[in-house]
Amino acid sequence: MLEKTFYHTFLSRSFNIPVKVNYWDGSSETYGGDGTPEVTVTFKKAIPVREITKNASIALGEAYMDGVIEIDGSIQKLIESAYESANSFFNDSKLKKFMPKQSHSEKKSQEDIQSHYDVGNDFYEMWLDSTLTYSCAYFQNEDDSLETAQINKVHHIIQKLNPQPGKTLLDIGCGWGTLMLTAAKEYNLKVVGITLSKEQYNLVAKRIEDEGLSDVAEVRLEDYRELGNEQYDYITSVGMFEHVGKDNLEMYFKDVKKHLKDDGVALLHGITRQQGGATNGWLDKYIFPGGYVPGMTENLQHIVDCGLQVDDVETLRRHYQRTTELWDENFNAKRAEIEAKMGTRFTRMWDLYLQACAASFQSGNIDVMQYLVSKGPSSQNLPMTREYMYEDNTVNA
Numbered sequence: 001m002l003e004k005t006f007y008h009t010f011l012s013r014s015f016n017i018p019v020k021v022n023y024w025d026g027s028s029e030t031y032g033g034d035g036t037p038e039v040t041v042t043f044k045k046a047i048p049v050r051e052i053t054k055n056a057s058i059a060l061g062e063a064y065m066d067g068v069i070e071i072d073g074s075i076q077k078l079i080e081s082a083y084e085s086a087n088s089f090f091n092d093s094k095l096k097k098f099m100p101k102q103s104h105s106e107k108k109s110q111e112d113i114q115s116h117y118d119v120g121n122d123f124y125e126m127w128l129d130s131t132l133t134y135s136c137a138y139f140q141n142e143d144d145s146l147e148t149a150q151i152n153k154v155h156h157i158i159q160k161l162n163p164q165p166g167k168t169l170l171d172i173g174c175g176w177g178t179l180m181l182t183a184a185k186e187y188n189l190k191v192v193g194i195t196l197s198k199e200q201y202n203l204v205a206k207r208i209e210d211e212g213l214s215d216v217a218e219v220r221l222e223d224y225r226e227l228g229n230e231q232y233d234y235i236t237s238v239g240m241f242e243h244v245g246k247d248n249l250e251m252y253f254k255d256v257k258k259h260l261k262d263d264g265v266a267l268l269h270g271i272t273r274q275q276g277g278a279t280n281g282w283l284d285k286y287i288f289p290g291g292y293v294p295g296m297t298e299n300l301q302h303i304v305d306c307g308l309q310v311d312d313v314e315t316l317r318r319h320y321q322r323t324t325e326l327w328d329e330n331f332n333a334k335r336a337e338i339e340a341k342m343g344t345r346f347t348r349m350w351d352l353y354l355q356a357c358a359a360s361f362q363s364g365n366i367d368v369m370q371y372l373v374s375k376g377p378s379s380q381n382l383p384m385t386r387e388y389m390y391e392d393n394t395v396n397a
Contacts, residue, residue, distance in 0.1 A: 039072065057283075131178045136316050137320075171235075194219070272296050277292060311372045317366075
């Protein structure tokens with residue numbers, strides 16, 4: 001009886017849309033207001049109260065992965081509703097007390113990155129677009145395909161640098177290489193990409209060889225902290241700063257400055273929060289070990305403190321919502337194949353992750369931002385208005 005009382009109190013303040021909850025004893029309740037329930041949640045058995053009070057996101061996420069919870073309707077809509085409810089468990093510090101200790105040594109960072117990105121290129125090829133770009137796309141038009149939007153994003157980033165042919169670019173966290181190789185092929189830049197993922201490294205190295213780019217492109221399996229004193233005209237870093245950890249953010253931005261030439265420009269793109277930095281227990285345990293989403297002003301303070309100049313900041317939150325929605329559509333289109341290869345628990349976990357991300361962007365719980373920064377007076381080399389960012393200045397298109 002006390003258990004049901006806890007659940008009733010816990011769930012009665014968790015939604016701003018009507019949600020029907022079927023309990024393990026056959027009883028049902030609708031929370032979140034009157035009207036026809038938009039989502040139905042079924043508990044096949046009770047999750048121990050102690051697990052929920054220890055960390056609700058871990059307890060509920062694991063219950064869904066294990067089939068203890070079934071959801072009829074949109075997971076994205078359900079989670080968005082919980083984020084938008086001021087008194088829900090997502091906003092209750094008492095229900096997210098436990099967080100695994102994070103380490104960001106070079107060895108641990110490599111292990112964390114490989115645990116996520118080395119699941120296998122063939123897995124990501126099932127649901128990413130053909131460019132294998134695993135970051136926020138840029139939808140110039142609402143009906144842009146995912147592939148078009150990812151290509152848009154690559155050009156949007158490079159063009160913000162106002163790149164000049166023959167100069168050098170470092171891509172920190174280069175992924176599967178689309179940005180760095182586009183910079184080499186279409187902007188005549190000499191590029192170096194670094195990654196901690198063996199799968200990504202192998203694929204990019206093969207692309208460089210296959211496309212005859214060895215004289216202008218290089219990929220390294222290397223930590224950004226091991227770059228020595230190399231300097232570049234331009235630096236890009238996409239989806240990286242949310243992996244370095246809160247304690248290493250200051251050093252990350254200092255390293256960006258260190259590796260920029262005196263007239264260098266960098267574009268740093270990643271997930272952030274307007275409400276301040278945060279971690280999530282379930283994501284840290286299952287998806288992005290060591291992940292920390294820094295606050296918008298937290299990043300800006302580090303940028304200013306290390307002596308870099310802020311030239312432009314752009315938020316792309318709605319673009320990432322759309323990106324994750326399309327990823328999840330692609331994922332579920334291949335769901336049977338993924339489940340046969342990776343197992344039911346893994347498949348439920350990834351579907352939950354993608355829909356939860358879409359909900360988090362949709363609700364404004366997280367954001368994605370591009371920080372355009374420069375070293376010293378180099379902003380003097382950038383045009384005075386933003387118009388140049390939208391002009392096609394490719395050389396070998």
